[in-house]
Amino acid sequence: MAAKKPSIREVAAYAGVSTATVSNVFSGRKPVNDELRKSVLAAAEHLGYRIDRAASQLRSGRTRIIAVLVPDLTDTFFATIVSRLETQAFQEGYDVIVASSHDDPSVESSRLKALLSWRPAGLIAVPCSSSIPAELIEIEKTLPMVLVDRVASEGAIADTVTIDNREAGEVAASHLLEHGHRDIVIAVSDLDFPPIFERAEGAASLIAERTGVRPVTLKLGSNMEMGAKTFSDWMERNAPPGAVIALTNVTTLSVLSALAEHRIAIPDKTSIVAFDDYAWMAARNTGLTAIRQPVDRIAETAWKRLELRMDKGTEAAVEPSVLKASLVVRDSVRDLGSRKPDPVGGDAEAGALAGERVLAASGQGQDIH
Amino acid sequence: MAAKKPSIREVAAYAGVSTATVSNVFSGRKPVNDELRKSVLAAAEHLGYRIDRAASQLRSGRTRIIAVLVPDLTDTFFATIVSRLETQAFQEGYDVIVASSHDDPSVESSRLKALLSWRPAGLIAVPCSSSIPAELIEIEKTLPMVLVDRVASEGAIADTVTIDNREAGEVAASHLLEHGHRDIVIAVSDLDFPPIFERAEGAASLIAERTGVRPVTLKLGSNMEMGAKTFSDWMERNAPPGAVIALTNVTTLSVLSALAEHRIAIPDKTSIVAFDDYAWMAARNTGLTAIRQPVDRIAETAWKRLELRMDKGTEAAVEPSVLKASLVVRDSVRDLGSRKPDPVGGDAEAGALAGERVLAASGQGQDIH
DNA sequence: CGATCGCTGTTAAACGATTAACAGTTAAAC
DNA sequence: GTTTAACTGTTAATCGTTTAACAGCGATCG
Numbered sequence: 192m193a194a195k196k197p198s199i200r201e202v203a204a205y206a207g208v209s210t211a212t213v214s215n216v217f218s219g220r221k222p223v224n225d226e227l228r229k230s231v232l233a234a235a236e237h238l239g240y241r242i243d244r245a246a247s248q249l250r251s252g253r254t255r256i257i258a259v260l261v262p263d264l265t266d267t268f269f270a271t272i273v274s275r276l277e278t279q280a281f282q283e284g285y286d287v288i289v290a291s292s293h294d295d296p297s298v299e300s301s302r303l304k305a306l307l308s309w310r311p312a313g314l315i316a317v318p319c320s321s322s323i324p325a326e327l328i329e330i331e332k333t334l335p336m337v338l339v340d341r342v343a344s345e346g347a348i349a350d351t352v353t354i355d356n357r358e359a360g361e362v363a364a365s366h367l368l369e370h371g372h373r374d375i376v377i378a379v380s381d382l383d384f385p386p387i388f389e390r391a392e393g394a395a396s397l398i399a400e401r402t403g404v405r406p407v408t409l410k411l412g413s414n415m416e417m418g419a420k421t422f423s424d425w426m427e428r429n430a431p432p433g434a435v436i437a438l439t440n441v442t443t444l445s446v447l448s449a450l451a452e453h454r455i456a457i458p459d460k461t462s463i464v465a466f467d468d469y470a471w472m473a474a475r476n477t478g479l480t481a482i483r484q485p486v487d488r489i490a491e492t493a494w495k496r497l498e499l500r501m502d503k504g505t506e507a508a509v510e511p512s513v514l515k516a517s518l519v520v521r522d523s524v525r526d527l528g529s530r531k532p533d534p535v536g537g538d539a540e541a542g543a544l545a546g547e548r549v550l551a552a553s554g555q556g557q558d559i560h
Numbered sequence: 561m562a563a564k565k566p567s568i569r570e571v572a573a574y575a576g577v578s579t580a581t582v583s584n585v586f587s588g589r590k591p592v593n594d595e596l597r598k599s600v601l602a603a604a605e606h607l608g609y610r611i612d613r614a615a616s617q618l619r620s621g622r623t624r625i626i627a628v629l630v631p632d633l634t635d636t637f638f639a640t641i642v643s644r645l646e647t648q649a650f651q652e653g654y655d656v657i658v659a660s661s662h663d664d665p666s667v668e669s670s671r672l673k674a675l676l677s678w679r680p681a682g683l684i685a686v687p688c689s690s691s692i693p694a695e696l697i698e699i700e701k702t703l704p705m706v707l708v709d710r711v712a713s714e715g716a717i718a719d720t721v722t723i724d725n726r727e728a729g730e731v732a733a734s735h736l737l738e739h740g741h742r743d744i745v746i747a748v749s750d751l752d753f754p755p756i757f758e759r760a761e762g763a764a765s766l767i768a769e770r771t772g773v774r775p776v777t778l779k780l781g782s783n784m785e786m787g788a789k790t791f792s793d794w795m796e797r798n799a800p801p802g803a804v805i806a807l808t809n810v811t812t813l814s815v816l817s818a819l820a821e822h823r824i825a826i827p828d829k830t831s832i833v834a835f836d837d838y839a840w841m842a843a844r845n846t847g848l849t850a851i852r853q854p855v856d857r858i859a860e861t862a863w864k865r866l867e868l869r870m871d872k873g874t875e876a877a878v879e880p881s882v883l884k885a886s887l888v889v890r891d892s893v894r895d896l897g898s899r900k901p902d903p904v905g906g907d908a909e910a911g912a913l914a915g916e917r918v919l920a921a922s923g924q925g926q927d928i929h
Numbered sequence: 930c931g932a933t934c935g936c937t938g939t940t941a942a943a944c945g946a947t948t949a950a951c952a953g954t955t956a957a958a959c
Numbered sequence: 960g961t962t963t964a965a966c967t968g969t970t971a972a973t974c975g976t977t978t979a980a981c982a983g984c985g986a987t988c989g
Contacts, residue, residue: 196679196702198975209939214977221978224937239698241677245623246975248614249944264643267636274633277660286674288657291646305655308610310565329608333565415839447843454845470784471840474816476823567945578969583947590948593967615945618974 197238206234217242248310257285257497258306260299260316262341264291268440268467268486269317272339275490276315283498285312292319294413300324307334313497317341321385323348335500337493343385350500351511352493356386359482359516360393363436363464366480366518368401371527372462374433377408378422378442390438390466407432411445418445423452431455433462434524440467443479458525468519478521485514566607575603586611617679626654626866627675629668629685631710633660637809637836637855638686641708644859645684652867654681661688663782669693676703682866686710690754692717704869706862712754719869720880721862725755728851728885729762732805732833735849735887737770740896741831743802746777747791747811759807759835776801780811787814792821800824803831803893809838812848827894837888847890854883 203210208227215221216231223231234240248254257280261269269291277287290306292299299319303326306314314336318324321343327336328348337350367375375398382388391408399405409425411418422445426432431453437443443465447457455461457477465472468483492512500507572579577596584590585600592600603609617623626649630638638660646656659675661668668688672695675683683705687693690712696705697717706719736744744767751757760777768774778794780787791814795801800822806812812834816826824830826846834841837852861881869876 199977200975210976211939211941211978212937215938218977222937227938241673243618243975244678245614245617246944247977249612249618249946249974250976250978252944252977254614264646265636265640267634267639270636270639271634273658274660277633277658278662281659281671281674286657286659286678288655289642289646290650290655291643293647302650304610305650309613309655415843441839444839444843448839451843451845451847456845469840470810470813470817471838474784474813474820475844476820476825478820568947569945579946580948580969580971581967584968587947591967596968612945615974616947618976619945619947621947621974 196243197240198243199240201238202231202234202240205238206231254310254312255285256309256311257287258309258311258314258316259287259289260292260302260306260314260318261289262292262294262317262319264289266440267469268484271486272317272490272493275487276494279491279494294319296320296322296324300326303327313337313501315339315493315497321383335497335504337496337500339489339493340386341384347509347511350496350509352489352496352514353386353511354484354489354514354516356389356516357393359466359484360390360395360436360438361397362516362518363390363466363482364394364397366464366520367434367436367462367524368398370462370524372434372524373402375406376432376435377406378411378418378435378437378446379408380411380413380418380439380442382408382410387438394436394438411442413439413441415441415444415448418442419448419452422446423449426453426455431461433527434464435461436464438466440465440469443467443472443481458523462524464524473521477523479523480521481519482516483519484516488514565612566609567612568609570607571600571603571609574607575600623679623681624654625678625680626656627678627680627683627685628656628658629661629671629675629683629687630658631661631663631686631688633658635809636838637853640855641686641859641862644856645863648860648863663688665689665691665693669695672696682706682870684708684862684866690752704866704873706865706869708858708862709755710753716878716880719865719878721858721865721883722755722880723853723858723883723885725758725885726762728835728853729759729764729805729807730766731885731887732759732835732851733763733766735833735889736803736805736831736893737767739831739893741803741893742771744775745801745804746775747780747787747804747806747815748777749780749782749787749808749811751777751779756807763805763807780814782808782810784810784813784817787811788817788821791815792818795822795824800830802896803833805833807835809834809836812836812841812850827892831893833893842890846892848892849890850888851885852888853885857883 199210199213203213206213208231212223212227213231215223216228257276259273259276261273264270264273273289280287288306288309290302292302296319303324307326307330312335314334316327316336317339318341337352338347339352342351342353364375377391377394379387379391382391395405395408409422411421418441426449435446437446446463450457450461457463463479465479465481468481472479472481492514496512568579568582572582575582577600581592581596582600584592585597613624626645628642628645630642633639633642642658649656657675657678659671661671665688672693676695676699681704683703685696685705686708687710706721707716708721711720711722733744746760746763748756748760751760764774764777778791780790787810795818804815806815815832819826819830826832832848834848834850837850841848841850861883865881
């Protein structure tokens with residue numbers, strides 16, 4: 192029955208060649224006569240031989256493992272990234288080992304240690320807070336890695352892939368302002384996350400600039416139920432806002448939930464601009480206007496960058512990739528009389544941003560599952 | 561400094577002990593004098609030593625890898641399972657390597673091969689179709705494994721974890737029937753998936769039994785947009801149904817999307833019972849009544865079973881675990897005059913089922929993120 | 930014609946951990 | 960006082976690959 196897993200030696204013996212030849216057949220590092228190759232393949236097939244990655248990796252020092260660390264696999268945003276990475280990696284002959292930090296720095300640290308002991312060929316990580324864990328800094332120069340999403344675009348220690356979060360915040364705010372909204376609340380998860388901070392900053396400062404007052408910012412955390420409670424409580428002490436910008440998919444859920452509980456109609460009573468474009472946002476009667484992050488391109492870019500690093504070594508200068516989000520207009524923003532604001536002239540930079548800001552997209556995203 | 565990864569030998573030399581002792585310190589297989597242990601730990605710390613899993617695995621034959629295969633990581637249902645498994649596995653000192661088959665049997669097969677070449681300690685798989693891939697059958701007796709969700713509960717080749725899909729379908733149908741609905745459509749993804757088939761069967765046969773006619777079954781596939789199109793087309797040729805049972809989260813989305821497009825009010829015009837309970841279902845004004853699968857318990861049960869197998873070997877008799885889904889009542893089913901139907905007397909089995917069927921749950925699920 | 934090269938194949942030494950077998954030391958037992 | 964047992968530590972073989980070094984053998988070259 193050949194019950195116990197056969198080794199390369201058995202195959203070699205069965206095919207009447209040396210182990211080196213078998214190895215060459217499978218790795219393709221050296222050419223092998225076609226006849227021999229065939230008999231090796233036949234022998235392998237017959238014995239049910241499969242190469243032992245552990246032995247292979249130990250000897251060669253090379254590894255076909257990509258370590259992926261995310262804060263939470265349950266969040267579709269991260270799950271989608273992992274999914275795309277896994278597909279890409281597999282196509283290039285890598286396997287992916289995942290770990291999730293559950294947004295806890297100490298878990299993150301120990302997961303990282305575990306991942307690193309595989310001596311992976313590369314690492315793609317979404318850190319859980321703004322402070323890069325010590326483990327990463329330590330091995331930064333020896334391991335190809337790229338940091339995604341939850342990173343400050345400034346003093347990065349490695350290649351990064353993010354979206355232009357400040358602009359994304361501005362686009363959301365701008366959309367509301369252009370529809371005549373002034374009473375705007377910004378719902379954030381946690382300002383310690385760099386992308387959230389930047390989105391909030393982008394939105395808040397644009398609103399301040401146009402209206403003269405900084406909007407209220409509500410911290411709802413990363414848990415939907417608790418966020419809904421917080422927002423609900425706030426609405427009981429204050430009037431329901433005319434509009435809210437929800438900077439995260441779970442804050443969006445929190446806000447929606449609280450709004451539903453209070454029977455506040457969208458967009459009649461309060462308008463909403465969501466973040467992260469998911470299928471469920473489009474599927475109901477008043478679809479949600481949202482800022483779509485190009486998840487696929489984020490994953491793709493991260494992979495490309497990692498491949499580059501793995502080829503070229505870790506010496507080359509660190510480079511940040513910044514992608515653009517886009518606005519998907521649906522029905523959740525009420526038009527209070529579209530007084531097109533004067534294009535905030537005078538300031539060249541503002542002009543340029545305003546140009547970028549025309550990011551409206553219409554169709555369904557085929558990239559969103 | 562200490563650029564190149566140090567081996568156990570360096571640590572041993574630095575601490576002035578043998579490699580065996582270092583190994584014992586880290587594996588804990590044999591006791592080590594406390595003083596020595598400390599100096600070994602210090603040496604390891606100082607040199608930045610981390611055990612090399614490949615070498616460890618090669619030598620010991622044991623491995624701390626759990627292979628996990630799912631059809632699609634992008635689907636929150638599977639992502640949640642993977643996430644829970646990863647957490648559990650990590651707690652027991654295992655690492656998880658994931659692969660997704662993208663619902664394609666040939667991809668599934670090659671991913672499986674890749675996974676197996678790691679010689680994992682265990683495998684948890686959600687097959688993509690009803691036919692178990694040959695790779696699995698082949699290694700069935702040598703590798704602890706458990707099959708989840710997409711498996712027929714009957715002639716399983718390995719331990720399985722599923723929900724009672726037939727009953728789940730019956731509960732959904734029963735809920736509609738009890739609210740006076742007769743014009744019911746069943747929206748399925750793909751009847752080749754055993755759980756879908758069983759849900760459909762459960763619902764359809766109960767409806768047939770109570771109303772005398774078998775309900776229409778619509779196949780919407782696994783892609784939301786295409787499913788929406790299909791359902792939309794169907795509604796143009798027929799009247800919008802009085803109620804629909806959507807047997808999957810993506811069919812739910814398809815149905816909702818088509819309904820929204822046609823501006824059909826829920827539940828005034830058509831009622832809906834969804835499957836899989838996600839946060840977004842509760843967050844809007846008319847929350848969706850849904851059958852909740854106990855995702856967490858599915859994952860937990862799968863893990864427990866796998867642990868058992870890994871301990872006890874693969875000889876013990878195969879055992880299926882069948883969990884119960886529950887009905888979460890919200891606002892998407894209209895009451896057409898609750899004529900409580902006579903408990904379908906005479907049939908003992910039907911009576912028993914009717915008893916089981918009182919599965920209503922009320923609160924939010926804290927297990928749903 | 931001898932040297933050189935290209936092409937294929939083999940031999941044998943690693944890779945870094947684990948672990949069976951063994952050995953030294955001290956304490957308890959008889 | 961010798962035996963036994965309990966601890967704790969070391970030596971060295973070994974896991975299944977990869978790969979540098981080498982070897983055989985036509986063909987090509989000068």
